[in-house]
Amino acid sequence: MARDKAEPAIVRLDQVDSTQTVAFALAERGATDRTVVVADQQAAGRGRRGRVWQAPARTSLLASILVRSGLPQALLATLSPTTAVATAEALRRVAPLEPRLKWPNDVLVGGRKIAGILLESRAVASSEPVLVIGVGINLGQREFPPELAGRATSVALETGHAVDRETMLAALLEEFDAWRARLEGEGFGPVRERWKSLSDTIGRHVTVDGVSGTATDLDGDGALLIDVGDGVRRVIAGEITTDETTGEAHAARR
Ligand code: BTN
DSSP: OOOOOOOOOEEEEEEESOHHHHHHHHHHTTOOTTOEEEEEEESSOBOGGGOBOOOOTTSEEEEEEEEOOOSOGGGGGGHHHHHHHHHHHHHHHHSOOOOEEETTTEEEETTEEEEEEEEEEEOOTTSSOEEEEEEEEEOSOSOOOTTTTTTBOOHHHHHSSOOOHHHHHHHHHHHHHHHHHHHHHHOSHHHHHHHHHTBSSTTSEEEETTEEEEEEEEOTTSOEEEEOSSSEEEEOSOOEEEETTTOSOOOOOO
16 A cells, blocks of 8 residues: 655754754754754854844744755756745745845845845765755844845735744745756756746846846856856856946845
């Protein structure tokens, strides 16, 4: 008789340093693919590029998804835009909002960041390297500290009501599972098309780590293609520091 497939684990914790750290520790102990760690609060939440991710207790969805993927090495990084698409789709469904994506994977509403994604990879004992994809979604914040004011927003600020964290988590995991399955089954094409249709970056004048020009496309591995006038440059990682809406340099986000 066929056995029901076990439900992937969701580990719910009160306070942690970082859900990323907990997920990697579970991976060391053999946790299975798609184990999820969520916490009410993080003492040392991690953002991209070594930054800190801050959120007052119980205001945000703070989740890390452990991924043991059979994707070819060259496609593993596309799990990051895949998660950005899933996060935007989840917010569209439950908030509801019309989020846009800023390369590489910021989720924005009205030009302000509502969610961030952090993909980390580590070698763990006796297995292939594992990935942990962290997602932070601002839900209940009514205000942000001065250094983030004007650059960050939340579901509560955008809609007047907060979505509860369990509802957001369920929608996020449903979208993540669906978009990951498309990525693993059909390659990056469908995700890439959806990413581009949600993009706030393509068509804009951008500067990424010293490369300035018009963002024209997302490459087949998630790299940003920038038309610099005398050619097209591929940028595989980095951060957009200028755009034509402001014409001025942004301080690093978070
Ligand atoms: C970014 O800088 O935009 C990425 C932020 C990612 C934050 C999330 S919150 C849950 C998970 N745990 C962390 O320490 N970071 C990620």
